[in-house]
Amino acid sequence: MSEETSAAxxxxxxxxxxxxxxxxxxxxxxxIEYDTVTRVPGAPVWVRGVFNLRxxxxxxxxxxxxxxxxxxxxxxxxxxxxxxxxxxxxxxxLGLLADAIGQVIELGPEDVAPPPAFGTPVHxxxxxxxxxxxxxxxxxxxxxxxxxxxxxxxxxxxxxxxxPGEDTGRPTGKVA
Numbered sequence: 001m002s003e004e005t006s007a008a009x010x011x012x013x014x015x016x017x018x019x020x021x022x023x024x025x026x027x028x029x030x031x032i033e034y035d036t037v038t039r040v041p042g043a044p045v046w047v048r049g050v051f052n053l054r055x056x057x058x059x060x061x062x063x064x065x066x067x068x069x070x071x072x073x074x075x076x077x078x079x080x081x082x083x084x085x086x087x088x089x090x091x092x093x094l095g096l097l098a099d100a101i102g103q104v105i106e107l108g109p110e111d112v113a114p115p116p117a118f119g120t121p122v123h124x125x126x127x128x129x130x131x132x133x134x135x136x137x138x139x140x141x142x143x144x145x146x147x148x149x150x151x152x153x154x155x156x157x158x159x160x161x162x163x164p165g166e167d168t169g170r171p172t173g174k175v176a
Contacts, residue, residue: 013102017069034078060095
């Protein structure tokens with residue numbers, strides 16, 4: 001294995017509002033078909049609801065809304081990418097709603113350009129960079145999911161996952 005290959009990083013690409021985005025593959029736990037998502041009153045507008053993942057309540061984030069784009073229109077290709085988001089010293093499991101899954105891509109440091117100061121559909125601070133794939137002229141936006149879903153926002157979304165009566169030390173999200 002060459003040094004150049006060992007420095008490459010794998011990403012999972014997915015489609016949001018017609019654009020291709022990607023996350024580091026190590027943050028992705030699984031990809032599941034979109035099924036039943038239960039809306040939760042009082043949840044942030046970018047939280048589509050929650051779903052049952054093998055007995056755990058997992059919030060589902062509509063990244064298009066979070067990024068200031070129109071909400072995802074569900075199709076048969078819609079899916080949920082289950083990811084871990086770093087919050088302080090804790091990893092939080094969330095589902096990210098995607099229009100469709102793209103591919104697993106491998107990018108070396110030479111394939112990642114810094115994000116431009118303008119012209120992207122998302123806030124530049126949310127990007128790790130712009131990935132060049134093969135000989136294609138198109139870039140894939142590489143998301144920094146920890147910045148997209150920052151501290152207080154993750155807390156408000158994860159408050160939805162605690163069973164009633166369980167003390168998590170977090171706000172419950174209940175409305176009095």
